[in-house]
Amino acid sequence: MQFFIEVLLGGLLSGVMYSFVALGFVLIYKASGVFNFAQGAMVFAAALTFVGFQEMGLPFPAALLAAFAVMVVLGIVTERVVLRPLVNQPPITLFMATIGLTYVIEGLAQGVWGANVRGLELGIEDVPVQWLMDSTGIGVSTFDLFGAGVAALLVTLLALFFQYTRIGRALRAVADDHQAALSIGIPLQTIWRIVWAVAGFVALVAGLIWGARNGVSFSLTFTALKALPVLILGGFTSIPGAIVGGLIIGSTEKLAEVYLGEYVGGGIDSWFPYVMALAFLLVRPEGLFGEKHIDRV
Template sequence: MNFFFEVLIGGLLSGVMYALVALGFVLIYKASGVFNFAQGAMVFFAALTCVGLSEKFDLSIWLAIPLTMAVMVVLGLAIEKIVLRPLVNQPEITLFMATIGLTFFIEGLAQLLWGSQPHKLSLPIEDVPIEFIMEKFNILVSQFDVIAALICAILVTGLALLFSKTKIGRALRAVADDHQAALAVGIPLQQIWGIVWTVAGFVALVAGLLWGARNGVQFALTFVALKALPVLILGGFTSVPGAIVGGLIIGASEKLAEVYIGPLVGGGIEGWFPYVLALLFLLVRPEGLFGEKIIRRI
């Protein structure tokens, strides 16, 4: 039983980090109604830029992080002004294709600036078992995973409150519902999109630092965003709480499947089980647990 709880807790902690990546998708989708395929590239760009600044200019990580944040703000605002703003009121597929182009551009820009070789990212968080839990419950829980999950939880909760309880949040929901109507009542569309892309850049930075510290800063970080797809399908593309719940479900089920089902069907189950779970969920509730049902009159 201790081993079961050890696996479950590890999965839940990973799920919180998945939720953080999924949150970047949710923010953009709520503001523009488009799936931002470039979110994974932004995670990679943020992590590589932080490491690159630290190594190239011999900066401490505490100085490199705010400098990287400034770079991500500039990147987010540039994307809004150069790419998104000219495509206002265009079909959603046009915006989606634009984010695919952004993906390759951002990936190439990151490697052009800082190189393509893998880097080690060291944060002042040790990846060691928590002694209190080990002694009291005989369960191995990583200190890094717990602190990373707490950081993600605080960030996700703060953003959820920001977009549900503030004027910016109400404006964002109005923009998501109808761009033209929002403009007609005086909501500054470009300003709202600029804020959202800036926040998405900040989320990408935090996710890039945490995943980069765990797995190394390398091109594979772009694929972390793919793990957010099942999270979004389960939680709903427009729900911040849904991203949290979906992340916990995916993280826990992935680890449990790896340990208990993996030996029966072969290795690599953690790579595809979340997508199978999401596919089955689509058959039951396509809009997700917290997504809004779309009713169309015919």
């Protein structure tokens, strides 16, 4: 039982970090109706940019601020160059544009900073929490706890921002109905720039956490895409859905790896979440918290 709890807790903590990556997808989809396939590339580029600034000699706070500025600029430029010219185009056109943007961001980041694998240190060791180990015998990683805590804090702050600030209310109005928002004077282009800038910030924090855990390499792009099953389970337009979906995916992924891995071979954690998502699509395509889409004829 103790081992089961350890595995479950580790999966839940990883799930919170998956949720944070998924939040970047949700923000852009809610505000503009665009599924940003390039979010994974943004996570990779953010981590690589931060490490690159550190290699230039910048201290941690300065490198963080510089990387944040780069990601905000990237988000704003993306909105101006990619999204705005394609307004009112079919969704598949916008989706294909973000696929092309993925390769542009990946190539640009590696062209500027190089393609070598780097380490990223946040000063948090990946060791069991000693007091928890001493009192309960349950081993929980200090780094996983730190990463989940950071993700939970920022998700909470973003949720409060959307709920109680003027800009947040404008963002929710745009998400509900673009035309109605325009009719009451909400500037769509400004809102989209803000959303893409926030998505860049989310990508930076996710890149730092996952980069410190797994190293800064091209594989970060695929780690970020683990958020896709999270979105399918939680719903593409729901922040609470991103959280719940992340917890479900994180926990089941770890449990499957431990208890089913010996029967189906290694690497189950890389594909099991997608199998879960596929099965879930057959039962509830809109996700746990997504809105049902009804076409009236």
